[in-house]
Amino acid sequence: MTRNEEALDIKHTNYRNIYRLFFQYNGLSKPQIVKLLNLSLPTVSNNIGELEAEGKIREGGFFQPQGGRPAIAYQLVENAFISIGVEIQKKNVRCLALNLQGNILAQKDTALYFENEPQYIESLCNIIHTFIRSLGCLYTQILGIGFSIQGIVSKDGQSMLYSRVLPGEHFDVKELQPYFDVPVKLFHDVKCAALTELWFSEQIDNAVYISISEHLGGAIIINNQIDLGKKGYSGALEHLQIHSEGNLCYCGQRGCLETYCSLSALLSPNETIEAFFKALRNKDELVLMRWDAFLEHLAKGLNTVYLLLERDIILGGEIAFYLIPEDLKILQEKILKLSTFPLEGDFIRIATQQKYTSAIGAALPFLIEYLP
Incomplete structure (x- = not known):
């Protein structure tokens, strides 16, 4: 690397480090940035001017003075891009x-x-x-x-x-x-x-995300990243076959988890998810039986998933809004009965992000x- 290239690299690094601070703090003054990054005031001033000219930050008032002139507070322009x-x-x-x-x-x-x-x-x-x-x-x-x-x-x-x-x-x-x-x-x-859940949650490191909506789907989270596999098929849990001679799936195979544990499988024709869960919470006997069968099939699929990956399971999709802790307790108990190994603690949770x-x-x- 030449001396000019090295200088440009340092300049670019300073620019990015200063810009990054505005995503972490609501407001920053030049002296604060000098202290946080151990940079000179002229370097900070030049970069602040550049960021302001590009419309990425703006002046946002003043900090309360502690002797001398009040320092200008600069803020991120959140809607710049x-x-x-x-x-x-x-x-x-x-x-x-x-x-x-x-x-x-x-x-x-x-x-x-x-x-x-x-x-x-x-x-x-x-x-x-x-x-x-x-x-x-x-x-x-x-x-x-x-x-x-x-x-x-x-x-x-x-x-x-x-x-x-x-x-x-x-x-x-x-x-x-x-x-x-x-x-x-x-x-x-x-x-x-799954990426949305990962972005807004601080609890995830390794997990399996299961989406239950009209159709079933899955995603595997490894080291805070969505795993895509070799080509992109990773996490396609909907086509895990739990019954060799079971229901016909849209993929052409029989017995896929999709055909037992999607909302398409759970709900009757013209039945809404709201109506189903209202009847469930009111202890409708037939709905309780359907729900129990649904959880039995889901437990069978999730037991295989947990056996292979041994990661916490996050239940998302449209169904997440209607789930309550009692549902998870029943599901975990069903998995425990199927599990080869003893499982300790709660290992299933409801997705925190449930809209859009x-x-x-x-x-x-x-x-x-x-x-x-």
Whole structure:
């Protein structure tokens, strides 16, 4: 490395370290930054001027003086850049915008029935453009657009590897990118939900995230990262076969966990999840029997998962909002009866994040990549 390159590297490091502080503190003065980073005042002043000129920080009043002139308090411009998450569902499209602190700026659901046709892509992109215009921001402020889809996605986020729920040979980054001047990526919806849980929780290190909504899905968390496996299939617990001659799954196999432990399997036709859990809490006898059978099957699948991975299990998805501690107690007891080894303590918990998780998780990767 030449002397000029070394100087540029030091300058870049100082810039990033100073910018990083504003994500950790609500307000900072130049003297405080000097003390925190052990830098000279001219170095701090130059970087503060640069960050302010770029619209990344702003003056936010003054600190109370302790003799002498009050110091200017500088603050992060949280909305300087925005990340967009788009959740693709069978009948709807959910658009969501996050600022640099991961806070939701706006969210909108729009009815759009999924079709494996180029016309669907055009309608979808028009919805997204309308949503972005409603934010009142410039396209130069957008870090990227992430699409959460009900399908396995390649590790680079460029293509769909597998989906029987939303088959889409036309749904690919190469089909989407021409409509946008910002980066576009695809993400598996359950891995998006797991990433959201990981982002907002301080308790996770290693865990298995299970999403129970219309369909079942899983994601494996290793060392605070979503594990994608060799190609992207990691965590597809929905196709764990628990009965060799069981129910027919949309994948073509029989006895998959999906066919016993998704909401599609739990709920009767035209029954809502709200109605089911209301009847359950009111001790409806038939509903109690259905719930017990559901938990029996879930315990069988989770026992295999815990036997292989021995990690805490996080239950997320639409069902998480309706679960209570008593449900987890019953489920754990059923797993204990099946377990080969003695299990101690609670090892299942309800996800802390229960709203817009897939859309948030689709926006987060661009935010994470940007953060200094």
